[in-house]
Amino acid sequence: MLDTTPVANHLGFFALISYIITLLPTTLRVVFPRTKKTEIPKLLLKYRRQIGVVAFLFALGHGILLVRKRNFDFFALQTYWIYVQGVVTFIIFTLLTITSNDWSVKKLKRNWKKLHELTYLAMFLLVWHVIDKMWGHWSYVTPFGILGITTITILFIVRRLRERRNKVSKLKSIKQLTINN
Numbered sequence: 001m002l003d004t005t006p007v008a009n010h011l012g013f014f015a016l017i018s019y020i021i022t023l024l025p026t027t028l029r030v031v032f033p034r035t036k037k038t039e040i041p042k043l044l045l046k047y048r049r050q051i052g053v054v055a056f057l058f059a060l061g062h063g064i065l066l067v068r069k070r071n072f073d074f075f076a077l078q079t080y081w082i083y084v085q086g087v088v089t090f091i092i093f094t095l096l097t098i099t100s101n102d103w104s105v106k107k108l109k110r111n112w113k114k115l116h117e118l119t120y121l122a123m124f125l126l127v128w129h130v131i132d133k134m135w136g137h138w139s140y141v142t143p144f145g146i147l148g149i150t151t152i153t154i155l156f157i158v159r160r161l162r163e164r165r166n167k168v169s170k171l172k173s174i175k176q177l178t179i180n181n
């Protein structure tokens with residue numbers, strides 16, 4: 001039997017979906033190159049920052065409601081261990097939201113890219129978060145959440161493998177060119 005779904009869970013689910021949407025454009029471009037010709041990745045890329053802020057706001061609402069519901073004890077270390085994936089993901093979302101503007105891109109230079117790579121850590125943490133926190137009491141949104149976050153994680157792994165393969169073959173052809181010359 002699936003549990004009824006409280007507002008807090010809906011907010012968590014909407015945060016998850018908005019966050020997945022921010023990961024889609026780059027992933028689709030590499031894994032399904034044909035999508036480059038369509039307008040979808042372009043549109044998603046154009047509004048990525050705004051969608052990221054929406055994900056943060058949903059996560060904030062989700063976090064606040066669950067902190068209240070579960071009497072989160074901010075002074076007990078154990079609490080942070082229980083909620084480690086949620087808390088770390090929330091810190092990452094906050095950092096990304098604060099720095100999602102042209103001013104931060106200019107100020108942080110190369111570090112901006114490094115900081116924003118944290119989004120991929122959040123992805124793995126969220127797979128763990130949803131499975132761990134919903135274990136044994138799935139709501140009706142849980143299967144969709146798990147399907148969404150594991151699919152994007154698998155696509156991300158495929159993307160990284162392809163990028164590595166492309167890099168290696170590029171290096172090989174440069175080497176071949178230098179030998180021929």
Ligand code: HEM
Pocket residue numbers: 005009010012013015016019059062063066067070072083085086087089090091093126129130133134138139140141142143145
């Ligand atoms: C920051 C990004 C976060 C996202 C995207 C997120 C997302 C989610 C999702 C999708 C679920 C499953 C909902 C369902 O299937 O019904 C969930 C459950 C849960 N989350 Fe989060 N979460 C985040 C942060 C947090 C934080 C900071 C806390 C700390 C209190 C937290 C505590 C929980 C708890 C306790 C549950 C289980 C709820 C239940 O038992 O019904 N989450 N979260």
